Amino acid sequence: MIRIHCCHDSKTYLFKYSNSTGDARERVTKVKDSFIFEYPCDSISKCEPYVIQFPKGSYEIELWGSSGGSGRENNSPVLCEKSGGNGSYVKGHLHLKTFSKFYLYLGSQGEDQSKTDEYSIPAKGGWNFGGDGGIDKNSTKFKPTSQSGAGGGGSVDLRNEYIDINSAAIDQSILTKSLKSRIMVAGSGGGAVSDTNRNGLPGRKLFASNNGEYMFGGTQTSGELGIGKNGIDSDKNQGGSGGCGSGYRGCYHNFPLDLTTLSAYEYGGSGGSSYISGHPGCISPHYPSTAAADEFTPFHESHFYFTNTLMRSGDESMPDPFHDNSIIGHYGHGVCRIRFLFDPYCQTHFIIFPHYFSFSIYMILFCLVSE
Known part of the structure; x- marks a missing residue:
């Protein structure tokens, strides 16, 4: 167990976690009145969420979606850097009347x-x-075969129901309950491929873009909730598509299985959509898939919602999570930044409970606020 006590002053405190491989990196950084949370694991396929306990107060919360993996140049070993779709950006002000606990799932890059x-x-x-x-x-064009797709980016979200998604057998009812408890989601980018339509598409705002006739971006009501579909495989030299980006609703595809044209499946994955409880145009998960957006649909059934909301797609200008400038889309693993909207005297505890190959991270903020 590691504890770091942070008082509200000008210092920056770094949180370090050593995983089972012995590697250590800074995972949480305190800068003035903000905390920057980075992906806390070295594996892109097995991780755990942060558990954040907020006292009564107001907070600005920002999420950056993860990016899709990059493709290779003309099916060669040469990597086309940053050809996966970039992650989106969401922001809002959360006003809490009571002590509240949330789970921050920072998806990793494909x-x-x-x-x-x-x-x-x-x-x-x-x-x-x-x-x-x-x-x-079964490629006849390239020996050995390399007509494959990169992985899509994992979703980045804040929710109030925990689930261990590393389990080999996930209870679908518990998973659905957890995914429906998300109150803020940043859409992530799709994985790239090597052919003409090589780039993965970015995570976007309310509706993610389609890539061609059969690859579809997630929207507020279409695409699987919180899950990007795997790319399509082929055995007749049609190629393989990029993996779908996840998000509020993930990318999906419906390639006909009887397409036998060379490279017919070589399309970069589309991105996932974003969601903020309270943001105009959003449709909360307790509404049916046939619902149309109105003044009521943005608000989550938990009654947690944000004000002063903002969304940016992965191909638009957005704040850099680490510097005072702008970027066009977010490249890399998911990131979160939380800023106090009051001027607290704050003592913060970071606690780690390692257990076997996974871990839980608790951030408990004890703040005294003058009323």
Whole structure:
């Protein structure tokens, strides 16, 4: 167990976690009245959420979606850097009347397209349900086969129901309950491929873009809730598609299985959509998929909602989470920044409970606020 006590002053405190491989990096950084949370694991396929306990007060919360993995140049070993779709950005002010606990799931970046000597191994989707890249199991154009897709980015969200998504057998009812408890989600980018439509598409705002006739971005009502679909595989030299980006609703596809044209499936994955409870145009998860957005649909059934909301797609200008400038979309693992909207005298405890190959991180904020 590691504890770091942070008082409200000009110092910056770094939180370090050593995983089972012995590697250590800064995971949480305190800068003035803000905390920056970074992806806390070294594996992109197995991680745990942060558990954040907020006292009564007002907070600005920002999320940056993760990016999809990159493809390789003309199915060669040369990587096309940053060709996966970038993550989106969401922001809002959360006003809490009572002590409240939330779970922060920072999805990871999708894995890059497999190398030519690893063509039969699908590129992994990012943790928190990014879709795996598709593979071509029987290429006649390239020897060895490398017509595969990169993994899609994992979703980035704040929710109030925990679930261990590392389990081999996930209870679907518990998973659905947890996914429906999300009150803020940043859509993540799709994985790239190597052909003409090589780039993965970005995570977007209310509606993510389609890539071609059969690859669809998540929206407020279409796409699986919180899950990006795996890329399509082929065994007749049609190629493999990029993995879908996850988000509020993940990317999905419906390629006809009788398409036999060379490289017919080589499309970059689309991105996932975003959601903020209280943001105009959003449709909360307790509404049916046939619902149309109105003045009531944005508000989550938990009654937690945000004001002063903002969304930016992964191909638009957004704040840099680490510097005082702007970026076009977010590249890398998911990030969260939380800022106090009051001037507290705050003591913060960071507590880690390691257990076997996973862990839980608790951030408990005890703040004295003058009323």
